[in-house]
Amino acid sequence: MENxxxxxxxxxxxxxxxxxxxxxxxxxxxxxxxxxxxxxxxKISQPQWFPMVYTIEELVEHLSGIQMAPPMYVSKCLYQVxxxxxxxxxxxxxxxxxxxxxxIKDFNDLDMYMVNTDSFFNYLSEDKALELWNxxxxxxxxxxxxxLTFWNKLPLFYTQLKNKLLENNVGYRGMIxxxxxxIIQSNDASLDFTNVIFAGFNALSTSEEKIIEFFLRNNxxxxxxxxxxxxxxxxxxEAGHFLRKYKNKWSNYGSCSVFFTINKMRDEGKSIQITxxxxxxxxxxxxxxxxxNSSLQLKNTAxxxxxxxxxxxxxYQIPEKLEVNISMGYPISQLPLIDFYKILFELLKQFxxxxxxxxxxxxxxxxxxxxxxxxxxxxxxxxxxNLLNDFFKKIMTSGRxxxxxxxxxxxxxxLGPTDFRAINKAFKQVEENIANIFQLLDSVNNKLLQGSAxxxxxxxQLSVYMDIIKQIRVTFFENxxxxxxxxxxxxxxxxxxxxxxxxxxxxxxxxxxQLIGLLETRMLQFDEIIxxxxxxxxxxxxxxxxxxxxxxxxxxxxxxxxYRDSDSVFAYxxxxxxxxxxxxxxxxxxxxxxEGSGEKSRFLLQLELELKNKIKHLESNTYKFPLLKSDNExxxxxxxxxxxxxxxxxxxxxxxxxxxxxxxxxxxxxxxFKYIEKIKEPVEIVTELEANVIGSILHKILEDIYIPLKxxxxxxxxxxxxxxxxxxxxxxxxxxxxxxxxTNRGKNYLFIETALEIIKRFLxxxxxxxxxxxxxxxDLECEISTEINIEPYGKVKLIGKTDRIDExxxxxxxxxxxxxxxxAKLLKVDDVQEVFMNHQKDKPFQLLYYYLLYNNAFKxxxxxxxxxxxxxxxGDGLLKINTESEDIYKLFEHELIKLIEKxxxxxxxxxxxxxMEVCSKCSFKNICMR
Numbered sequence: 001m002e003n004x005x006x007x008x009x010x011x012x013x014x015x016x017x018x019x020x021x022x023x024x025x026x027x028x029x030x031x032x033x034x035x036x037x038x039x040x041x042x043k044i045s046q047p048q049w050f051p052m053v054y055t056i057e058e059l060v061e062h063l064s065g066i067q068m069a070p071p072m073y074v075s076k077c078l079y080q081v082x083x084x085x086x087x088x089x090x091x092x093x094x095x096x097x098x099x100x101x102x103x104i105k106d107f108n109d110l111d112m113y114m115v116n117t118d119s120f121f122n123y124l125s126e127d128k129a130l131e132l133w134n135x136x137x138x139x140x141x142x143x144x145x146x147x148l149t150f151w152n153k154l155p156l157f158y159t160q161l162k163n164k165l166l167e168n169n170v171g172y173r174g175m176i177x178x179x180x181x182x183i184i185q186s187n188d189a190s191l192d193f194t195n196v197i198f199a200g201f202n203a204l205s206t207s208e209e210k211i212i213e214f215f216l217r218n219n220x221x222x223x224x225x226x227x228x229x230x231x232x233x234x235x236x237x238e239a240g241h242f243l244r245k246y247k248n249k250w251s252n253y254g255s256c257s258v259f260f261t262i263n264k265m266r267d268e269g270k271s272i273q274i275t276x277x278x279x280x281x282x283x284x285x286x287x288x289x290x291x292x293n294s295s296l297q298l299k300n301t302a303x304x305x306x307x308x309x310x311x312x313x314x315x316y317q318i319p320e321k322l323e324v325n326i327s328m329g330y331p332i333s334q335l336p337l338i339d340f341y342k343i344l345f346e347l348l349k350q351f352x353x354x355x356x357x358x359x360x361x362x363x364x365x366x367x368x369x370x371x372x373x374x375x376x377x378x379x380x381x382x383x384x385x386n387l388l389n390d391f392f393k394k395i396m397t398s399g400r401x402x403x404x405x406x407x408x409x410x411x412x413x414x415l416g417p418t419d420f421r422a423i424n425k426a427f428k429q430v431e432e433n434i435a436n437i438f439q440l441l442d443s444v445n446n447k448l449l450q451g452s453a454x455x456x457x458x459x460x461q462l463s464v465y466m467d468i469i470k471q472i473r474v475t476f477f478e479n480x481x482x483x484x485x486x487x488x489x490x491x492x493x494x495x496x497x498x499x500x501x502x503x504x505x506x507x508x509x510x511x512x513x514q515l516i517g518l519l520e521t522r523m524l525q526f527d528e529i530i531x532x533x534x535x536x537x538x539x540x541x542x543x544x545x546x547x548x549x550x551x552x553x554x555x556x557x558x559x560x561x562x563y564r565d566s567d568s569v570f571a572y573x574x575x576x577x578x579x580x581x582x583x584x585x586x587x588x589x590x591x592x593x594x595e596g597s598g599e600k601s602r603f604l605l606q607l608e609l610e611l612k613n614k615i616k617h618l619e620s621n622t623y624k625f626p627l628l629k630s631d632n633e634x635x636x637x638x639x640x641x642x643x644x645x646x647x648x649x650x651x652x653x654x655x656x657x658x659x660x661x662x663x664x665x666x667x668x669x670x671x672x673f674k675y676i677e678k679i680k681e682p683v684e685i686v687t688e689l690e691a692n693v694i695g696s697i698l699h700k701i702l703e704d705i706y707i708p709l710k711x712x713x714x715x716x717x718x719x720x721x722x723x724x725x726x727x728x729x730x731x732x733x734x735x736x737x738x739x740x741x742x743t744n745r746g747k748n749y750l751f752i753e754t755a756l757e758i759i760k761r762f763l764x765x766x767x768x769x770x771x772x773x774x775x776x777x778x779d780l781e782c783e784i785s786t787e788i789n790i791e792p793y794g795k796v797k798l799i800g801k802t803d804r805i806d807e808x809x810x811x812x813x814x815x816x817x818x819x820x821x822x823x824a825k826l827l828k829v830d831d832v833q834e835v836f837m838n839h840q841k842d843k844p845f846q847l848l849y850y851y852l853l854y855n856n857a858f859k860x861x862x863x864x865x866x867x868x869x870x871x872x873x874x875g876d877g878l879l880k881i882n883t884e885s886e887d888i889y890k891l892f893e894h895e896l897i898k899l900i901e902k903x904x905x906x907x908x909x910x911x912x913x914x915x916m917e918v919c920s921k922c923s924f925k926n927i928c929m930r
Contacts, residue, residue: 002260003525003580004525004580005199005200005224005226005260005523005525006032006035006036006039006523006524006525007039008224008260009032009036009197009199009224009523010036010039010040010043012197012222012224013025013036013040013051013197014040014043014044016051016195016197017040017044017048017049017051021195022051022052022194022195023051023052023195023196023197024051024052024054024059024193024195024196024197025051025052025053025054025197025199026053026054026055026056026059026196026197026198026199027053027054027055027056027199027200027523028055028056028200028201028522028523029055029519029520029522030053030055031327031520031522031524032199032200032522032523032524033050033053035523035524036050037050051197056198056201056208057173059180059211060176060177060180060207060211061176061180063180063183063184063191063211064171064176064177064179064180064183065169065179065183066166066169066170066171066175066176066179067169067170067171067176068170068171068172068173068176069165069168069170069171069172070471070475071101071104071496071497072471072472072475072476072493072497073170073475074104074161074165074172075097075100075101075104075493076475076476076483077161077164077165078100078103078104078157078161079093079096079100079483080164081156081157081160081161081164082096082157085153085156085157085160086149086150086153089146089149092483092485093483093484093485093489094484094485094486094488094489097489097492097493097496098492101496102547102548102549103157103549104172105547105548106548106549106550107158107161107172107174107175108172108173108174108175109174109548109550109555109560109561110158110174110560111172111174111175111177111178111207112173112174112177112178112205112206112207112208113205113206113207113558113559113560113561114178114181114206114207114210115558115559115560116558117155117158118155119558120554120558121154121155121158123554123557123558124151124154124550124554125148125151125152125154127551127554128147128148128151129148129151162175174207177205177207177208177211178207180207180211181206181207181208181210181211184210184211184214185210185214191220193215193220193221194220195220195221196215196220196221196222197221197222197223197224198212198215198221198222198223198224199223199224199523200226200522200523201223201225202225202242202243202569202572202573202576203242203565203568203569203572204242204246205561206559213250216250216253216256216257217253219256221256222255222256222257222258223250223256223257223258224258224259224260225243225246225247225257225258225259225260226259226260226523226576227240227243227259227260227261227262227576228261228262228263228264228265228575228576228579229261229262229263229265230263230265230266230575230579231243231265231571231572231575232244232247232259232261237571238564238567238568238571239568239571239572239574239575239576240572241565241568241571241572242568242569242572243259243572247259262579262580264579264580265575265578265579265611266611266614266615267615268614268615268616269582269617270581270582270583270584270615270617271582271583271584271615271617271618272578272584272586272607272611272615272617272618272619273583273584273585273586273619273621274534274586274588274600274604274607274608274618274619274620274621275585275586275587275588275620275621275622276587276588276589276590276600276621276622277587277588277589277590278589278590278591278916279589279591279916280307280309280310280313280589280591281313282589283310283313283532283533283587283588283589284310284313284314284316284317284532285317286587287303287314287317287530287532287585287587288314288317288318288319290530290585291303291317291318291319291322291513291530292319294528294583299511299512299513300526300527300528301513301514301526301527301528301529301530302513302514302515302516302521302524302526302528302529302530303318303513303514303515303516303529303530303532304515304516304517304518304521304529304530304531304532304577305328305515305517305531305532305533306518306531306532306533306534306538306539307532307533307535307538308328308331308334308517309334310532310533311328311330311515312330314515314532315515318513318515322512322513323511323512323513324512324513324515325511325512325513325514325515326515327514327515327516327517327520328502328515328516328517328520329502329503330502330503331501331502332460332461332464332465332498332501332502332503333495333498333499333501335457335461335503336369336370336371336461337371337458337461337462337465338494338495338498339369340366340369340371340372341465341491341494342491343362343365343366343369344366344444345487345488345490345491346358346362347362347363347366347427348427348430348431348437348487349486349487349488350362351405351427351430351431352431352487354402355404356404356405356406356427356428356431357402357403357404357405358402358403358404358405359401359402360395360398360400360401360402360403363395363403363408364392364395364396367388367391367392367408368388368392371448371458373385373388374447374448375419375423375444375447375448376388376412376419376420376423387412391411391412394411395411398738398739400742401742401748405424405427405428406424408420408424409421409424419447422443423440423443423444426439426440426443427440430487434482434484434485434486434487434490435477435482437487437490438469438473438477441469442469445462445465445466445469448462449462457503460503461503464498464501464503465494465498468493468494468497468498469494471497472490472493472494514526518531518539518573518574518577519573521573521576521577522573522576525580525581526577526580526581527581527582527583528581528582528583528584528585529577529578529581529583529584529585530585530587531577531584531585531586531587532587533587533588533589534586534587534588534600534601534603534604535588535589535598535599535600535601536599536600536601536602537599538601539570539574539601539603540566540567540570540571540601540602540603541566541570571603574603575603586604586607588600588601588604590622604620608620636669636911636912636928637669637909637910637911637912638669638672638909638910638911639909640906640907640908640909644672644676644910645906647675647676647677647678648676648903648904651675651676652796652797653797654797654799655785655797655798655799656796656797656798656799656900657798657799657800657801658800658845658846658849658850660674660675661845661849661896661899661900662839662842662845662846663675664899664903665836665839665845665899666839666842666913666915666918667912667913667915667918667919667922668903668908668909668910668911668913669910669911669912669913669924669928670912670913670918670922670924671903671910672910673924673927674924676910679924679927693737693751694751694754694755694819695817695818695819695820696733696737697730697733697734697737697755698755698758698759698817698819698871699781699803699817700729700733700736700737701726701729701730701733701755701759702759702762702780702803702804702817703780703781704729704732704733705719705721705729705759705763706777706780706804707780709777710777710778710779710780711776711777711778712776712777713774713775713776714766714770714775714776714777715770716767716770716771719763719766719767719770720767721763723756723760726756726759726760727752727756730752730755730756730759731743731752734748734752758819758871758872761874762869762871762874764874765874765875765877773808773809774808774809775806775807775808776806776807776808777804777805777806778805778806778807778812779802779804779805780803780804780805781801781802781803782801782802782804782805783799783800783801784799784800784801784802784850784853784854784857785797785798785799785800785853785857786798786852786853786856786857787856788856788893788896788897788900790897790900790901790904791901793901793904796900796904798849798852798853798856799853800849800850800853802814802815802816802850802854803815803816803817804817805854807862810862810863811862811863811864811865812854812860812862812863812864812865813864813865813866813867813878814847814850814851814854814864814865814866814867815866815867815868815869815878816846816847816850816866816867816868816869817868817869817871818868818869818870818871819870819871819872820872821872822843822868822870822873822876822879824876824879824882826840826841826843826844827843827844827847827868827879827880827881827882828881828882828883829841829844829881829882829883829885829888830883830884830885831885832885832888832891832892832895833895835848835892835895836895836899839915839917839918843868844881847866847867847868847880847881848866848881848888848889848892849892849896850866851864851866851889851892852889852892852893852896854866855889865878865880866880866881867879867880867881912928
């Protein structure tokens with residue numbers, strides 16, 4: 001008895017080969033043929049011819065006699081039909097390109113399912129007319145009339161497009177399938193296929209049904225189905241929906257339609273482990289752990305990323321000792337070259353709108369891109385990175401909103417020689433004529449190709465992109481009247497063409513661990529499988545049917561596929577893969593990173609509900625905390641050394657700030673990078689006043705307002721300041737920090753006005769406060785230092801800088817201004833340990849630190865209040881620490897001493913935190929690979 005479907009089909013082929021019959025094997029894809037050959041080679045004693053293998057698409061092309069047309073050519077042909085018919089009412093191609101593929105997809109479905117198009121289009125146009133039905137008999141608007149005209153013309157577009165394509169003996173997919181089905185059913189059809197075996201199929205379109213049924217009816221073909229009783233016999237199980245249909249429909253064909261049915265889904269010896277982990281990337285970490293600890297032979301193990309974006313993370317986690325065959329390609333649309341093109345086209349688009357000028361941020365992104373660096377590199381210049389870093393610093397801190405291409409060239413020329421002059425010249429030629437874009441793209445691609453001698457991945461990307469660009473040029477610009485006028489249209493065509501393309505990997509398809517896509521597993525069986533990305537929206541895929549102009553009800557009425565059919569197809573592939581496996585690991589993401597992303601796939605819920613009493617080893621776990629390696633091979637830790645101790649000594653001489661101590665308590669490795677190695681955190685480009693910039697501007701305005709009032713008891717009149725004066729202070733503060741910043745337009749202007757409103761509200765709050773309190777400003781931007789004794793290390797200097805210190809009748813207040821969100825709940829401290837263990841308690845840590853600093857330095861007779869004033873929510877007043885502990889300040893000092901002792905103890909290493917939330921906001925997370 002055969003153990004799996006591959007063996008079953010292989011034995012049927014051996015029977016045919018022994019009889020000397022010429023057999024044609026038709027499969028969904030050619031991958032199973034490798035396994036069939038591998039199995040048969042072990043069964044035969046002398047060489048024999050293996051049957052000819054066709055994919056269903058190859059067979060259909062052969063039967064139809066027409067070839068598949070490139071999508072771009074179909075797009076152009078449809079546009080010609082559409083614009084010729086609607087004339088001036090037709091969209092420009094630049095708008096049409098956004099929706100043409102939806103029309104072609106719908107035409108494709110109509111033909112694949114051999115719908116009566118006369119009835120269909122009549123029904124559809126009536127449905128669209130009903131959408132505009134109005135009982136008042138009001139005259140339709142021009143827009144509504146154009147809407148109806150489009151739908152009424154749709155059957156004409158459909159017919160004329162097919163005629164236009166047939167003139168060149170090409171067609172789109174559905175058109176070819178329908179033609180093949182019509183030819184094969186005609187009485188005069190002459191076929192040279194007398195023994196055809198179909199295997200590995202599940203859901204068939206109407207055209208595929210008619211083609212296969214022709215061979216069954218004439219006894220020249222057989223079809224073999226693979227199923228498990230678990231989903232085949234259960235009428236409610238969607239995985240068996242199509243199989244049950246064909247079992248009933250083709251039951252009269254006897255041995256020509258055969259089911260290879262097993263009963264292994266309910267096998268008690270099967271082990272199913274369902275695991276939820278937080279964060280997408282952690283799925284790859286868990287998969288790596290499973291592979292490392294696998295007890296089965298990995299030559300019959302499959303790793304299946306249902307979410308293709310996990311392919312690279314999985315590759316990094318696979319143990320090096322394993323031989324891996326990567327059967328799925330990596331989507332080119334997710335590789336860096338598409339991002340490079342995206343930024344390039346954004347530049348070109350802005351040039352067109354603003355006369356050779358572009359947003360500073362886009363310039364920064366493009367020149368910073370590694371592929372742009374390769375283009376700019378000059379053989380005479382060996383220090384390009386340093387030159388570009390100097391350039392980045394200048395534009396990041398300039399405050400300029402835009403730069404022209406000439407200004408960028410000039411800035412780079414000042415720094416040293418680069419090849420930007422040639423690029424700038426090409427930019428200007430493109431501005432003059434969009435057709436010149438191909439000279440720019442050819443120049444850029446050739447330069448990248450020259451520099452990619454040792455980068456196979458880049459070469460593979462460039463090969464695909466250069467072919468696509470050539471297709472665009474030939475189809476839309478050579479020997480034809482150009483119909484494209486927008487750079488974005490060319491980028492959209494590139495994106496549409498890249499979609500579905502991938503870079504293939506090389507490996508042994510029958511040996512080692514198989515890293516494979518879900519659809520590529522058809523007909524195959526593995527002893528152990530690991531599937532990542534088992535979330536709703538991935539399995540089954542959300543909107544797998546894609547966009548369509550045909551409403552669901554009409555699809556259903558005319559027998560066109562709907563999302564329900566798509567779900568049934570996914571269910572079959574999922575359960576078919578599981579049925580023969582002995583060990584199954586299903587991993588999903590519990591984190592809601594976007595809408596619905598943290599939801600477990602309903603297929604997993606089905607397993608838990610339907611098989612929990614059938615399979616002894618079915619477990620479901622959810623990790624509540626970040627998954628970590630059980631050993632410490634990936635943990636980064638830095639021991640004390642002479643270099644570390646010297647840097648630490650220099651830091652202690654300057655003094656420990658609250659920021660430094662918070663960094664150490666939250667992640668000692670972050671402290672090491674920042675204060676020992678002095679690695680500079682990346683400076684973000686400043687072209688507009690972002691939140692952190694607004695904060696510094698507001699601080700400066702308040703300092704300028706209150707400095708003349710320092711040491712004086714404030715009166716309301718002191719704070720009666722005109723809008724004009726405040727606005728001038730805001731502009732002066734901005735200009736001091738960013739001399740080239742534009743403040744009279746764009747977002748910068750809006751942020752200046754926002755700062756004005758915030759300051760006005762703050763001054764009104766202060767005036768109301770003065771009605772109840774006598775208030776004197778003691779100091780602003782005050783630097784305080786003190787010493788604290790740490791046994792056995794001696795005196796340690798502590799430093800801090802407070803925004804404002806003032807005095808009211810009953811106390812001294814140390815105030816910290818904040819412009820971001822301040823959650824008053826986080827200022828509640830029940831236990832002093834909280835502020836040392838929880839990174840979310842950094843604000844109370846800072847306030848307690850200021851209290852300790854000021855009290856030790858000045859020992860005031862009055863009470864000390866420390867608090868935060870949220871400049872965005874002035875009405876909240878001074879937000880102070882909320883605690884019931886009378887000894888909170890003494891306890892804080894005690895715990896602070898322990899923290900500093902830990903820092904100075906040479907036995908303690910600098911180790912990365914286990915708290916991934918801290919990592920997510922850390923500037924050094926790329927160093928830690930977090």
